[in-house]
Amino acid sequence: MLTTQRKSLILDILRRDGQVIAKRVAEDFALSEDTIRRDLREMAAEGLLQRVHGGAMPITPSLPDFSARRSVASEAKQRLGARAAEMVEAGQMIFLDGGTTTAEVARHLPRDIAITVATHSPTIAAELEHHPSAEVILTGGRLYKHSMVATGAAAMAAISQLRPDIFFLGVTAAHPAHGLSTGDFEEAAIKRHIAHCSAETHVLLTEEKFDLVSPCPVLGISEVTGLIVSAGIPEERLAPYRALNAAILEA
Helix, strand or coil: CCHHHHHHHHHHHHHHHCCEEHHHHHHHHCCCHHHHHHHHHHHHHCCCCEEECCEEECECCCCCCHHHHHCCCCHHHHHHHHHHHHCCCCCCEEEECCCHHHHHHHHHCCCCCCEEEEECCHHHHHHCCCCCCEEEEECCCEEECCCCEEECHHHHHHHHCCCCCEEEEECCEEECCCEEEECCHHHHHHHHHHHHHCCEEEEEECHHHECCECCEEEECHHHCCEEEECCCCCHHHHHHHHCCCCEEEEC
C-alpha cells in the first residue's frame, strides 16, 4: 500500500470514528505500528490531525484573535454565562478565566449581589466596571494577547494568594480520554494553577468543543467539579463525560 493511500484511509477513519488508534490501524493494514506512527507524525506536521498518545484526534480549528471572537456573542454563550452566574452566591470569591464565554458570566452577574471577582484578564475586569457590588481583583503578569490574559511567574505568584470558591474555566477542546486542553502552553499552566487554588472548577463548553483535542493539556475531566454545556447535545455524546463523574448542567 502506498503512503498516500494509507494517509487517505487514516483520514477516512478519523472522520468516521473521531479518533485513530495506531495499534488497531496497524493490525487492520497488516503493517508495523512504527509505520503508522510515522504516518501520523507526518500528517500532524501537515496540519491534518492532532497527535495524541497511542494515535491521533481531529485537530481543533485555529481561533481568530480575541477582538474578532468578542464581536460574535452567540446565543449559546449567553445561555452558558447566565447559567454559570446563577451558581454564584453573595459573599463568594469567583475567578473568571479569560474569553468570550466567561465574559458572558460577568455580564449576567446580578447587579445587587456582593461578591469578589478575581481574573487575570483585563477585558473581563472591564466588563465589571459598572457593577456596583462587585469587588474586582485583577492579577498581573505577561499579557498573552491572543486570549487577553496574564501569564508567567508574576501571574502564578499573584494567583497563589487567592482561594476562590468557584473557578469558571474556558478551554478550546474537551475529550473524555484526553481531557480539557487549549492552544498555548503558558496559558494552560495558568488555567491549571487557578483550578488547583480554587474550591470548585466548572467548565463552560459550547457544543463544537466536544470530542476534540488541542495541543496543551489543562486538566482531566474527572479533575473538575462540573461542565456547563449547551442544551440539546445528544446524551450519547455526554455519557462518556458523565462516566468520569463530571456533573453536567445544561443551559
